[in-house]
Amino acid sequence: MKTILITGSSSGYGRETALHFHHQGWNVIATMRTPRPDVLPESDRLRIIELDVTEPDGITAAFEAAGPVDVLVNNAGVPSISVFEGTPMTRVREVFETNTFGVMATTQAVLPRFRERGSGVIVNVTSSVVLGDMPLSAIYKATEVFASGCVAPVMASGRGRSRR
Numbered sequence: 001m002k003t004i005l006i007t008g009s010s011s012g013y014g015r016e017t018a019l020h021f022h023h024q025g026w027n028v029i030a031t032m033r034t035p036r037p038d039v040l041p042e043s044d045r046l047r048i049i050e051l052d053v054t055e056p057d058g059i060t061a062a063f064e065a066a067g068p069v070d071v072l073v074n075n076a077g078v079p080s081i082s083v084f085e086g087t088p089m090t091r092v093r094e095v096f097e098t099n100t101f102g103v104m105a106t107t108q109a110v111l112p113r114f115r116e117r118g119s120g121v122i123v124n125v126t127s128s129v130v131l132g133d134m135p136l137s138a139i140y141k142a143t144e145v146f147a148s149g150c151v152a153p154v155m156a157s158g159r160g161r162s163r164r
Contacts (some may be wrong), residue, residue, distance in 0.1 A: 001027055002026065002027065003028075003066070003068060003069050003070050004017075004071040004072075005024050006018050007053055007074055008075040009032055009040070010032040010033075012075075014161070017047070017125075026029075027047075029066045029069065030046060032049075033052045035048045036051050037048050047066075049065050049102060056103070058107055068113070070119070071121045072120070072122045072123070074102070075125040078098045079140060080137075081136045084138040091110070091139075096142075100146045100147065102127075103146070107150075125147075126144045
């Protein structure tokens with residue numbers, strides 16, 4: 001049976017992705033910054049693991065707890081809708097830490113496992129904001145452009161598969 005690990009599973013696309021794959025019979029590792037067991041059904045095929053993608057030790061612990069994974073879905077993210085010049089750099093860094101460096105860190109954590117096994121898929125959930133110019137979206141768009149473009153070249157260098 002295949003196993004999928006999904007970041008940011010407490011709500012939205014992450015939660016729906018966890019439910020979808022669970023209903024399809026997969027083993028699901030649903031990760032959340034703050035675990036909330038009430039948002040997903042109890043099942044021997046569904047585990048909730050704490051994971052803040054901005055914490056390196058937490059990433060290591062989550063992948064160790066998860067065991068072998070066939071698919072990583074990088075879904076965790078934070079929005080940013082604001083006037084660029086009025087956004088404090090502390091906020092810019094917070095958005096990049098989760099949306100960009102979090103994707104990098106979880107991808108780096110899973111790639112050696114995929115390469116050792118000779119298989120694995122990484123899916124980065126991104127936004128349609130990358131398709132055009134939307135007002136107040138410069139910071140968020142910058143992070144999403146990275147996520148939508150980064151994995152394919154990384155996986156190609158290791159002969160793996162990727163999806164955007």
